[in-house]
Amino acid sequence: MNDPIADYQKWKQQGEGLRAEAKHAMESRFRELLTEAARIAVEYKADFGVPLKPPSQVTAFRYKTSPAKPKAKKEAPKPAAPVKAEAKPAAPSKPDPKVAALEKKLAGAKKKLDEAKAAGGATRVIEDRIYEIEDALRLAQ
Numbered sequence: 239m240n241d242p243i244a245d246y247q248k249w250k251q252q253g254e255g256l257r258a259e260a261k262h263a264m265e266s267r268f269r270e271l272l273t274e275a276a277r278i279a280v281e282y283k284a285d286f287g288v289p290l291k292p293p294s295q296v297t298a299f300r301y302k303t304s305p306a307k308p309k310a311k312k313e314a315p316k317p318a319a320p321v322k323a324e325a326k327p328a329a330p331s332k333p334d335p336k337v338a339a340l341e342k343k344l345a346g347a348k349k350k351l352d353e354a355k356a357a358g359g360a361t362r363v364i365e366d367r368i369y370e371i372e373d374a375l376r377l378a379q
Contacts, residue, residue, distance in 0.1 A: 351368060
């Protein structure tokens with residue numbers, strides 16, 4: 239007579255082996271397909287000049303192209319960028335609306351801080367907010 243426990247353990251070992259084989263096969267197939275998709279995307283960009291967008295369901299996968307060619311093309315225009323940065327301070331008559339909004343928020347937060355200090359309340363949250371606004375302002379400028 240067959241022992242049900244021994245049969246079950248034998249079946250479980252066979253299932254685990256099959257599961258490991260299937261996992262390995264799926265992983266290798268996935269890598270093959272992803273490598274081929276990345277190669278096609280690079281070829282598409284080289285031929286048509288625009289990146290190939292993945293379907294909307296695929297959002298987590300990114301590929302990197304070879305860094306030698308794209309960086310070489312991007313480094314050439316960089317000397318022109320400081321000229322643009324120097325041109326911005328020459329026209330202060332039109333301030334950036336983002337900077338103006340941040341300065342307004344900063345002034346309001348400082349006013350709240352002064353009021354909180356006068357009332358003897360907690361100021362840490364307000365001081366943190368002021369720091370965040372000042373940081374955003376530095377980045378915007």
